[in-house]
Amino acid sequence: xxxxxxxxxxxxxSTHGVLRLILExxxxxxxxxxxxxxxxxxxxxxxxxxxxxxxxxxxxxxIDYLAGFFYxxxxxxxxxxxxxxxxxxxxxxxxxxxxxxxxxxxxxLWTGAFxxxxxxxxxxxxxxxxxxxxxxYFEKITGQRMMNNYFVFGGVRRDVFDxxxxxxxxxxxxxxxxxxxxxxxxxxxxxxRTKGKGVLEPELALNNSITxxxxxxxxxxxxxxxxxxxxxxxxxxxVVLKGxxxxxRYKARIEEMRMSGCIVRQALExxxxxxxxxxxxxxxxxxxxxxxxxxxxxxxxxxxxxCYIKSIGEDxxxxxxxxxGSYYAVNLLKKLLKGxxxxxxxxxxxxxxxxxxxxxx
Amino acid sequence: MNYLYHLYIEFLAKHGIPQFWGDITFYIIPxxxxxxxxxxxxxxxxxxxxxxxGFFTQRKGPNRVGLWGILQTIADAFKLLCKENITPKGVNxxxxxxxxxxxxxxxxxxxxxxxxxxxxxxxxxxxxxxIYVVFAGFPLLCILLGGWASNNKYSLIGAIRNTAQVLAYExxxxxxxxxxxxxxxxxxxxxxxxxxxxSAGIFGWxxxxxILGLIIMFxxxxxxxxxxxxxxxxxxxxxxxxxxxxxxxMRFAMFYLSEYGMLFANALFIAIxxxxxxxxxxxxxxxxxxxxxxxxxxxxxxxQVCWLLLKSFLIxxxxxxxxxxxxxxxxxxxxxxxxxxxxxxSIFNFLLMVIIKYTGGIYA
Numbered sequence: 001x002x003x004x005x006x007x008x009x010x011x012x013x014s015t016h017g018v019l020r021l022i023l024e025x026x027x028x029x030x031x032x033x034x035x036x037x038x039x040x041x042x043x044x045x046x047x048x049x050x051x052x053x054x055x056x057x058x059x060x061x062x063i064d065y066l067a068g069f070f071y072x073x074x075x076x077x078x079x080x081x082x083x084x085x086x087x088x089x090x091x092x093x094x095x096x097x098x099x100x101x102x103x104x105x106x107x108x109l110w111t112g113a114f115x116x117x118x119x120x121x122x123x124x125x126x127x128x129x130x131x132x133x134x135x136x137y138f139e140k141i142t143g144q145r146m147m148n149n150y151f152v153f154g155g156v157r158r159d160v161f162d163x164x165x166x167x168x169x170x171x172x173x174x175x176x177x178x179x180x181x182x183x184x185x186x187x188x189x190x191x192x193r194t195k196g197k198g199v200l201e202p203e204l205a206l207n208n209s210i211t212x213x214x215x216x217x218x219x220x221x222x223x224x225x226x227x228x229x230x231x232x233x234x235x236x237x238x239v240v241l242k243g244x245x246x247x248x249r250y251k252a253r254i255e256e257m258r259m260s261g262c263i264v265r266q267a268l269e270x271x272x273x274x275x276x277x278x279x280x281x282x283x284x285x286x287x288x289x290x291x292x293x294x295x296x297x298x299x300x301x302x303x304x305x306x307c308y309i310k311s312i313g314e315d316x317x318x319x320x321x322x323x324x325g326s327y328y329a330v331n332l333l334k335k336l337l338k339g340x341x342x343x344x345x346x347x348x349x350x351x352x353x354x355x356x357x358x359x360x361x
Numbered sequence: 362m363n364y365l366y367h368l369y370i371e372f373l374a375k376h377g378i379p380q381f382w383g384d385i386t387f388y389i390i391p392x393x394x395x396x397x398x399x400x401x402x403x404x405x406x407x408x409x410x411x412x413x414x415g416f417f418t419q420r421k422g423p424n425r426v427g428l429w430g431i432l433q434t435i436a437d438a439f440k441l442l443c444k445e446n447i448t449p450k451g452v453n454x455x456x457x458x459x460x461x462x463x464x465x466x467x468x469x470x471x472x473x474x475x476x477x478x479x480x481x482x483x484x485x486x487x488x489x490x491x492i493y494v495v496f497a498g499f500p501l502l503c504i505l506l507g508g509w510a511s512n513n514k515y516s517l518i519g520a521i522r523n524t525a526q527v528l529a530y531e532x533x534x535x536x537x538x539x540x541x542x543x544x545x546x547x548x549x550x551x552x553x554x555x556x557x558x559x560s561a562g563i564f565g566w567x568x569x570x571x572i573l574g575l576i577i578m579f580x581x582x583x584x585x586x587x588x589x590x591x592x593x594x595x596x597x598x599x600x601x602x603x604x605x606x607x608x609x610x611m612r613f614a615m616f617y618l619s620e621y622g623m624l625f626a627n628a629l630f631i632a633i634x635x636x637x638x639x640x641x642x643x644x645x646x647x648x649x650x651x652x653x654x655x656x657x658x659x660x661x662x663x664x665q666v667c668w669l670l671l672k673s674f675l676i677x678x679x680x681x682x683x684x685x686x687x688x689x690x691x692x693x694x695x696x697x698x699x700x701x702x703x704x705x706x707s708i709f710n711f712l713l714m715v716i717i718k719y720t721g722g723i724y725a
Binding site for chain 2: 028
């Protein structure tokens with residue numbers, strides 16, 4: 001049988017952006033896979049060297065447009081670490097609530113998109129319906145639906161209000177998640193497409209720096225929220241599953257949404273106390289970071305995200321580096337897709353939750 | 362049909378044209394009736410599908426063009442007509458153009474074989490169920506032709522998948538059709554319809570003894586039509602658009618419309634085999650009660666057409682419902698499912714029907 005070289009992407013409907021996979025096929029069996037990235041490169045890191053910290057802050061959301069709050073928080077956190085700013089409890093609660101709402105929105109979109117990859121149309125719209133409630137709330141608070149630019153160095157732009165909206169969302173979240181599970185989780189076709197497909201052994205995952213739900217679905221309970229000072233005081237349990245396959249990764253994200261809902265509920269309880277918002281904002285025009293290297297990390301929806309800033313005491317970073325979860329997941333495709341069939345390839349690539357702006361930066 | 366034929370011959374005789382010419386030209390009339398009806402129904406089906414999918418996914422569906430979005434598909438068809446027909450580099454131009462032209466042929470043929478009412482079958486052969494089964498598999502050739510001639514790897518994979526899939530699902534269909542033939546002792550669709558009329562009303566129809574066959578037939582129909590969850594040949598998240606990736610403009614529309622035409626024909630086929638075709642579910646027809654005696658006789662035929670269409674639209678509704686609910690199957694599981702599950706069950710079903718036939722009862 002002759003080999004067939006197939007170019008999957010960069011404008012393919014299910015590569016979630018502009019990923020290009022160069023596949024060698026024998027029939028429909030994949031002999032080798034070579035991911036080709038860089039179609040969405042915007043020079044996020046180089047750009048930082050030309051802009052002052054406050055000028056760079058709005059662009060940070062674009063690293064992962066589905067989870068903008070996380071990168072915003074990460075950048076603010078690194079700067080706050082350098083300036084040694086302590087956050088008040090209310091600011092922390094606001095940030096945690098926004099982050100976890102954002103995580104739910106991101107996972108909801110993934111659920112819809114993953115099922116779309118598998119050929120089911122309806123879950124996509126159902127997921128978007130719920131995500132819409134979160135985005136509406138974001139719009140109310142921050143003025144933006146996606147690129148929120150809400151966190152600033154030392155606090156948030158404004159206090160939250162209309163907390164009943166969040167309450168309403170939390171009320172529907174649990175029954176809606178149950179609805180999805182009724183529709184999807186035990187569906188025989190879904191099981192056939194995902195059970196035992198794309199098995200990610202824990203060693204392989206750890207050797208490839210896989211983090212986030214993908215790793216936890218392989219049975220490794222690493223969640224960076226555990227040691228995060230921001231989440232201090234919030235009850236949180238990492239969702240660990242033993243399945244290792246695409247189905248487990250789906251289930252892990254569904255469970256994680258439940259967990260995030262639980263965290264949001266705690267944050268909401270705190271915010272209802274109606275304390276005044278106390279925060280010590282830095283004057284961004286006079287802001288200088290002390291010389292040195294600063295590194296901080298956060299558990300983003302797609303795995304560990306890190307921000308590294310090297311400063312030489314100027315008003316802009318000397319060098320800035322991002323570490324994102326999807327980048328390593330793309331690299332993993334090389335190993336996971338070998339020997340799989342073409343339609344499994346879509347299921348596997350979809351289950352890893354790759355988002356391309358995060359890969360290319 | 363005979364009625365229409367005699368009317369036509371009489372009309373010609375009045376104008377002094379010999380019957381010989383009437384015999385030759387008569388078939389133009391039913392053909393044009395089919396064609397017009399097909400166009401209207403296909404456009405309505407596309408709109409219905411989009412509206413229903415909108416309903417299932419909590420959207421509004423098309424609602425801008427015309428009242429309630431009713432002109433949307435007409436506007437879409439017009440847009441496709443106006444679009445440029447792109448012929449990519451390196452394709453076999455003759456075959457590339459031939460495929461979309463040929464694909465409407467089987468649709469027209471199978472629709473001509475359907476008995477729409479007791480007196481309205483365009484091609485009433487004694488074995489028209491066989492001809493139906495043969496022509497229902499014919500679009501496969503056009504798809505293979507189009508997929509191969511496109512000089513595109515996605516098209517080729519789509520066409521190959523389609524071939525494997527249709528071959529696998531033809532056999533369960535054949536055995537199910539065979540069991541219906543055994544039950545009704547006839548290969549004529551009109552006689553199969555009549556064999557289902559009994560005092561038991563809707564329970565006298567073949568879906569009761571042949572419920573297994575109905576399920577197999579429905580699943581195989583989805584596979585033959587490339588409908589979800591068997592829409593592998595045009596799986597847009599894997600193969601972009603499958604075999605018609607390279608087609609644009611009206612040539613794409615031909616594929617698209619013929620797909621819906623085939624869906625309609627298959628729904629009619631199932632309605633005839635299992636749901637009593639044009640028979641009324643109440644046991645007797647309603648029109649003699651509603652209309653005065655003079656027109657009541659003719660209105661029965663129209664009522665029969667309505668019953669058949671109603672049944673087929675209910676089947677199409679289920680098909681769309683399935684599409685809104687299920688994800689797509691994987692290609693190898695799909696073949697395995699047919700060869701290891703559907704085929705043995707359909708053979709068992711055939712034997713069961715033979716036994717029912719020989720033990721007697723209302724279905725014999």
